[in-house]
Amino acid sequence: MSSVQSPPNAQRNLTSIQSFLLREEAKHPNATGTLTWILSALTLSAKFIAARVRRARLEDVLGSLGGDNVQGEQQQKLDVIANETLIRCLGSRPGVAILGSEEDEHAHVLRRDTKSDRPYVVLFDPLDGSSNLDVNGGVGTIFSILQHDRRAPRIEDSALQPGTQQVAAGYVLYGPSTVLVLTTGAGVHMFVLDPDVGSFLLVQEHLRIPVASKSYSLNSANIGTVPEGYRNYVNWANENGYSMRYTGAMVADVHRTLLTGGVFLYPPTAKAPKGKLRLMYEANPMAMLIEQAGGKAYSGTQRTMEQQPSGLHERTSVIIGSPDEVDNVLRFLT
Numbered sequence: 264m265s266s267v268q269s270p271p272n273a274q275r276n277l278t279s280i281q282s283f284l285l286r287e288e289a290k291h292p293n294a295t296g297t298l299t300w301i302l303s304a305l306t307l308s309a310k311f312i313a314a315r316v317r318r319a320r321l322e323d324v325l326g327s328l329g330g331d332n333v334q335g336e337q338q339q340k341l342d343v344i345a346n347e348t349l350i351r352c353l354g355s356r357p358g359v360a361i362l363g364s365e366e367d368e369h370a371h372v373l374r375r376d377t378k379s380d381r382p383y384v385v386l387f388d389p390l391d392g393s394s395n396l397d398v399n400g401g402v403g404t405i406f407s408i409l410q411h412d413r414r415a416p417r418i419e420d421s422a423l424q425p426g427t428q429q430v431a432a433g434y435v436l437y438g439p440s441t442v443l444v445l446t447t448g449a450g451v452h453m454f455v456l457d458p459d460v461g462s463f464l465l466v467q468e469h470l471r472i473p474v475a476s477k478s479y480s481l482n483s484a485n486i487g488t489v490p491e492g493y494r495n496y497v498n499w500a501n502e503n504g505y506s507m508r509y510t511g512a513m514v515a516d517v518h519r520t521l522l523t524g525g526v527f528l529y530p531p532t533a534k535a536p537k538g539k540l541r542l543m544y545e546a547n548p549m550a551m552l553i554e555q556a557g558g559k560a561y562s563g564t565q566r567t568m569e570q571q572p573s574g575l576h577e578r579t580s581v582i583i584g585s586p587d588e589v590d591n592v593l594r595f596l597t
């Protein structure tokens with residue numbers, strides 16, 4: 264009789280993300296199952312992308328393609344691979360009317376006949392922080408799901424809804440382990456990919472962000488060109504024993520902030536007067552997750568998710584994290 268004890272977690276939480284989603288779906292008698300379909304397409308994409316990221320150096324898919332994407336940023340080979348993977352997985356699912364990607368200038372309109380049902384809009388950043396790839400740093404996929412808005416003047420404008428309209432949001436962090444964090448509006452839940460089983464297993468339900476923690480995260484190289492209020496906040500935090508952590512990948516910095524508390528900031532800068540991060544597929548989904556976990560998310564002094572978007576790739580400033588720490592930043596901006 265072998266004496267090797269399997270770790271308690273594996274015994275307790277043999278809940279795959281599929282069974283978790285079906286359990287959540289069963290709580291909504293009018294659910295059509297389409298959202299579950301879309302979320303399973305996203306988890307399938309994450310497994311493919313995780314495998315490619317893991318083998319990137321071995322398969323020589325690191326580095327840039329030499330061209331820029333619609334954001335004017337160097338496009339990494341894996342940006343394109345991740346983008347194509349998501350479009351192939353989501354594109355085959357019924358119920359997806361529109362896809363919007365950081366890597367593509369225009370939204371992909373997959374369905375125009377939306378009279379019979381209410382399909383969804385899926386927006387995503389295929390590989391956030393991709394400049395970290397070459398140095399084996401954490402990178403991730405961020406996604407936001409909205410219901411299609413038939414009232415939109417042009418069908419692709421259906422995506423331009425405030426973050427408060429999101430029905431689901433999440434991210435995948437491709438780090439030492441592959442972690443998926445998800446909300447469908449009923450709390451925040453964390454899954455880890457078991458590479459042996461090939462399934463995302465539930466490891467924590469109803470995550471809550473710590474109310475306060477003396478830690479902030481921003482690119483301090485920009486401190487010279489951010490508005491004065493942010494500089495005053497950073498000086499105050501440094502004088503009050505705060506630590507600073509920054510990886511250069513929003514997914515990794517927000518994940519750490521969700522688990523250990525603190526605040527992540529990307530203020531307006533001289534280079535990016537509106538902020539660098541994208542509202543639709545970076546700031547809004549992260550805002551929904553953090554608010555669902557008891558935190559706060561602001562752009563300047565406005566709640567991020569209340570902003571009315573005007574374009575798929577519009578940028579915004581970000582202050583996101585523990586409620587008390589976000590309040591500490593806002594004190595210096597008002």
Ligand code: FBP
Pocket residue numbers: 336365388390391392393394482511512513514539540
């Ligand atoms: P993409 O990699 O998806 O373009 O995301 C932008 C990003 O890399 C964020 O993940 C990160 O928070 C930020 O830019 C880092 O910017 P900077 O290098 O200016 O600090």
